[in-house]
Amino acid sequence: MSKSAAARPVPPAPAQPRTVDPAGALFGIALPVLAAAAGLLLTWLWSSRLPAPIATHWSGQTPDGFGSAWSTAATMAIVLMLVGGGCSAFAALAGAQLMMRRTMLLIGLGVVGLLTAAWVALLWAQLDIADAADARMPMSALAVGLVIGLAVGVLGAALLREHRERAAADAPPDPGLPRGPVELPIVDQLGLSTVAAACWVLGGGAITVGLCLLAGSWWLFPVFGAVGLLTLSLLRYRVTVDETGLRVRNMGMDTVHYGVEELIGAKVDEVQPFRDFGGWGLRVKGRGNYAVATRSGPAVVFTAANGQRLTVTTARAEEMAGALNTLADRRFHNQHST
Structure with a gap:
């Protein structure tokens, strides 16, 4: 081998594409796990203040289903991880298409926020009462949870990056x-034109107002509003x-x-x-x-x-x-x- 050939620099190897997006792993996997763990911890902290059994299902404002606090907590944790976490975990796959990862993260964290809020509200509504039949579920908490979940999802979606080869x-x-x-x-x-988007917003708003009037409560408005705006954004x-x-x-x-x-x-x-x-x-x-x-x-x-x-x-x-x-x-x- 000649001296000049030996001295020739070797080109660096091409960088390998990522298999895991750090932001996707944080928002899509870690956050649902933390939400499930927080729900279990809260159930443990409040267990001595809850009736036995607790109300687990409502028809309107009236409880019509009952069970143990820990079986309910286990069910909520499993559903939260399988449904919400199962969707949002897709965001961690760096090689997948970026928009699909963002969409799945938004859907997953929206579900995580909704279920976490339902879990906390269910427990909070039954603190220090003797009979679970007297509990009244604060339905507005579901809307708050969904909106917070979607807001966190938007933040996480903005931090995702394209790591394709x-x-x-x-x-x-x-x-x-x-x-x-x-x-x-x-x-x-x-996608949808400006006129079609305006019709979507006005039509969806009118339908949501009608549903709120029928239900006698306005907690549905932020739920349908958040879902409607998210759907609209995905169509343009x-x-x-x-x-x-x-x-x-x-x-x-x-x-x-x-x-x-x-x-x-x-x-x-x-x-x-x-x-x-x-x-x-x-x-x-x-x-x-x-x-x-x-x-x-x-x-x-x-x-x-x-x-x-x-x-x-x-x-x-x-x-x-x-x-x-x-x-x-x-x-x-x-x-x-x-």
């Missing part, structure tokens, strides 16, 4: 793919092509981002959401095949060097595909001209 393309896009002028940014709003997307690549925003956060350096090629395809992806919105069809499918018609299809593919239905598909391929051409030319 990235690879740089080693060739420019196929010459047969569309090219076009690069007039950036190219932006399109997908903003897709942008700029000098960095293709990105999709949802709930005010970047959900998907593929860089120009990853682009093998961008093409235009005709898509029908239910026929091609089995539904509307963010979809997954097989490993690494994602779509934001909100309408039938043209779609830009971004194929990345790591084998993943993102399909986005947009009326500006031809313009986006042409700009992306042109940007990738420029990048490849600049790299090989220096």
Whole structure:
């Protein structure tokens, strides 16, 4: 071996993608475990002040089901972990699609907040009473728990990061793919329009008010309001092509981002959401095949060097595909001209 060869520096090994997102593990796994543990601890601390048996189920304001405090606590802990924690734990999987991780975290922590509040309210309502039949469940606590759970979920969702494997393309896009002028940014709003969103809010609000009047209580209003706003946010997307690549925003956060350096090629395809992806919105069809499918018609299809593919239905598909391929051409030319 020559002296010059021996002195040649060895390039560092590529960084391995994460398998666990730290923020996802904290919010999606640790928080549900802490909530279940806190409920068990509270049951133990208050056990001497509770009647035997305790009320475990209500019809309106009247208890109609009874059981032991510890069997109820065990059931609540199991349901909280399996349902709430089972959903939110998905957020810890760093390799999974970012928006799906955020959605599952929001759903899971919403359930955790609701169940934790129900558990605490159930115990608190029966402190220092002799007969559990006299207990009155504070239903408003359920709304408070759900809203707090969703608020914590939004915070956790904002802290999640995309840790997928990235690879740089080693060739420019196929010459047969569309090219076009690069007039950036190219932006399109997908999903529910502003008018449809306003109708959603007004219609949902009217239905919620009607249900509250029928129930004789307003605790349902924040519950349906929080769920309705969350659902609305999941139905609206903003897709942008700029000098960095293709990105999709949802709930005010970047959900998907593929860089120009990853682009093998961008093409235009005709898509029908239910026929091609089995539904509307963010979809997954097989490993690494994602779509934001909100309408039938043209779609830009971004194929990345790591084998993943993102399909986005947009009326500006031809313009986006042409700009992306042109940007990738420029990048490849600049790299090989220096």
